[in-house]
Amino acid sequence: MTTAFLFPGQGSQSVGMGAGLADAFASAREVFAEVDEALGQHLFKLMREGPEDQLTLTENAQPALMAVSVATARVLKREFDVDVAAASFVAGHSLGEYSALCAAGAIPLAETARLLKTRGQAMQKAVPVGKGAMASLIGPKTDLALAEAAAAAGAEVGVCVVANDNNAGNIVISGEKAAVDRAIEKAKELGARAIPLNVSAPFHCPLMQPAADRMAEALAGVTIAAPTPPVVANVTARPETEPEAIRRLLVEQVTGRVRWRESVAWMAGEGGVGRFVEIGAGKVLTGMAKRIAPEVESLSLNTPEELEAFARG
Known part of the structure; x- marks a missing residue:
């Protein structure tokens, strides 16, 4: 069956996310430790214990959600021999596009964490609170x-x-x-x-242009490899593998529309996807996929038990 892996965006965070994976798998603990080291903060402690208002801050929620998604992908590969690279496509909702690119080998984990920390801070600062x-x-x-x-x-x-x-x-x-x-x-x-x-801010609109400019600077110094499989980009709702195009689209994404309905519809139609698998925190994208393409199987992988059942199935 042709599969697309989906990576959730902001709003899917919750205190305790990733804890079950970390308790069960060394490969997940490695991801969380690497992200902590890259950011110079105890992000996983915040993810596990809260407080929720700190986890919800954009600059924390974005790298935290990415960490859970990438940890899930690494556990799938390392423990269950299920490789994201074997899928037909990856796609992520807003910040989830970074998670998708990391899981598909386009951007290294530590670099992805730093980019999302920068992205979260830049988006927060772009518009005064209340405007x-x-x-x-x-x-x-x-x-x-x-x-x-x-x-x-x-x-x-x-x-x-x-x-x-x-x-x-x-x-x-x-x-x-x-x-x-x-x-x-x-x-x-x-x-x-x-x-x-x-x-905390009006995301994905022209008011975010200062954040887009900041991300253009940050991304200019990053080496991006061709993702395997292709990433279906938020801005175009079409697959992309060319590194310079991906760099440009990640900048455009800050002010641009998240064309999620079109992305999922394209994958289910022209892309020939027969199964959507959301990996990471929550089940938001699974619900969206079921509404957009009800004829396609959609499921989410959050817990060790769900990962094992998926790998067996």
Whole structure:
């Protein structure tokens, strides 16, 4: 069966994530130790014990989520002889794209951890607290056309764009607070529910340009190899293996839309994927994949028991 591995993004973090893997497998402990050393902080202790408000900080959540995903991939390979390289594609949601690239051999683990620490700090600093906002548009009437119309209404008073096209019924808008508030009103008029998100900054919108500039600097000094398998990029929703294109897309991703619905639909359609496997913390992407491509098997691997069952199956 053709498989694509999916790597979760921010919001999937929780205190205790990765602890079961670390307790069961030396290969997972190696990953967490290497990330701690690369960052010069006790990140795994924070992941295991909290406090939650510290783990949720963007600069901590991003490398932490990557560490759990890469630890899961390493355990799969080392303990169960299941290699990400044998899959058809990898894809990650926002920061998860870095996890995917690391697991596919494109960027070394320590470098990936440092890049995500920088990315988290840069995204946090790009917009003063309170100036930006994000909102989730949900419900059966919510589709991309509705979200675009709501964002256009918001854009009449400030920056407002569609940030995450997750799946039909779940689309996120981002921008200046007054503009997002106007977009929320419009979305409700059009029949969607709109929920303001408790986020520290307006991600994936033009206000993040300072963070994109910072990531361009950081990525310029990084050697990127061709990933095996190809990564389906957030910005294009198509597979990519060329290192310089990947570098450019990672910069564009900071201000650009996460085209997740299109990415999963492409993999399930033209890509011929018959199974989506989410590896890392939580099950958010598994739920999205089931809604986007219900005909394709979708599952998540979090625990030692799930990894063993997957390897046997």
